[in-house]
Amino acid sequence: MDGHEAHGTDGGDGVPVLLMALPAPEGADDDTFDRCLVDLVRVLGLGVARGSGVDDRRWGHLVRAALREACKQEAPFPEESFEVLLRAAVHDTDPSFNRWFVEAALNAFGRGRVRSRLTRYLRTGTDVERAGAARAWYWTALPLKHPHLRATGPGGYRTEPDDGAAAVREWNEAALREFVDNERLDVRRCILPGLPLRPSAYPAQLHRLVEEAVAIARSHPDPYLRHRVEHQVRG
Template sequence: MSEDVQDLLDGLIQQLCPDWSCEFPGPLAPDHERFELIAAKRMQVARVLRRRPDRAAALSEQVLATIVADEDSSCNRQLVAPLVTAIGRSAVLAGLLSYARSGSPAQQAGAARGWYWAQPTLVYPTRADLDNRRPTAASQAEWDEMADLCRAFRIACLTAFLATDDVRARADLAMRFTLNPEDYPPELAAEVDEARSIAAGDPQRYRRLLTDTTEAGLSQLGARPLRPVLPDP
C-alpha cells in the first residue's frame, strides 16, 4: 500500500524543523482541511530543503517517496526542484524510474507526475530559435545525457499502464509515453498495440496519447523562469 503524503511530510518535518507548527488564521472548512494542511507542510519542507541542500541529499529517499505520494501534479515541483539541486537531475530521474518499474500503481503514477518537473528542459534563446527547434548547446547536451533514462522511463510507463486497471493511474502514466512504434524496440510492438487499443476505447480520456507523437515535455524561452521561485516567508 502506498504511504500517505501527509504522513511522509510529517516525517520530514520532524527531521528538518521539529519546532515548526502549522497555523492558520481561522478554522478550515472540513472539505478543504486536508488540502490546506498538505499545502502548508509541503511548502515548509520545500523552504528548508532549498536552504539546506545537504539535508535534502541526506533525506533524498524520503523526499523522493513524498514526491511520488503527492497527488498534486503542480505543487509537487516544490519538492522536486530542491532535490534536483541537492543530488542532481540524473539521480532524481533514476529514483523515479525505480518507482515506475517496481512501485504500486499509485506510486508509478506519482513517479510520472514527478518526472514532468524533474526532466531536462530545452532552452531556446529567442522565439525564432523555439520555432526552428534550436535549443542552447548546454540544454541540448543535458537532454542528450538523460536520453537513456528518458527512454527507460517511457518503457516503464507503458508497461505500468498495461499492468493496472486503475483509471487514475493510467491517466497519469499516459502522459509519459507515446504510441509511436519508433520510440520502442521491436519486441515491444505488441505492447504498443495493446496500449493503443486501450486508449482507443476511451478516446476522450486518452486524447493526448492518441494524437501526440511525443510525451509532454518542458521548454523555456530566453531567460524567463520556467518555474516560479518558492518565496521565503
C-alpha cells in the first residue's frame, strides 16, 4: 500500500522487487472521514479544533497527532471510542496514516476485538467500508506499544489472549470470498495485497476459490491487480 508497500523487497532470487503503490480510492468520501475525526475529538476530548484556514489533510494530521499523544499519556479511552476509532480507520483513505487509529484501538481494546470488528466490516459493510477494512487490517499485527492503556466501560480491554490464528484464518477466508465475489475495483485492490494465494492456507473446500482469485487478478484489466498477483504467487 502507498507508504508501506512501494518498497524494494526480495523476489526470492536476491533481486529487489519494486511493488506498485496502491492507487487512490475512486470517489473517496472525505465528508464521512471528516465526521469521524470530529466524533473522535469529541469522544476522546483531544483538545484540537479545526480553524477556518485548515484544509482536510492538515486537519487529519492534527487529529492523528493529538491521538498519538493521548496514547502516550495513557489516558483512559471510553467505550464509545472503540467504534469511533475503527470507523476512522476504515474511512481514512490513506493506507499509511490509518495506522494511528488502528494502533490506538489495539492498545486500548485488544487485538481480538479489533480484528473481529474489521472482519464484520468486510462481511457486512458497504463497498467503501470493505475496502477500508482491508486497508486497516494490515496494521492489526502491530506490537502493543502502550500496554498500560486502558478502556473504560464493560466492553473495554480484556487481558485474556485472543486466538490469533483463528482470527487471521477467519479474515483470510472472508477476504478470499469477497475478492472473488465482489467486482468493485477498490475492494479487490485493497484486499489482494494481504490475501494469501497458497491453497495450503485454506481448507480443501476453498482451494478452488484460490485458483479463481489468481485467475481473476491475472486476467483483470487493472495493472495493479496483475502486478500484485504475480508477486504474491511467486513469493
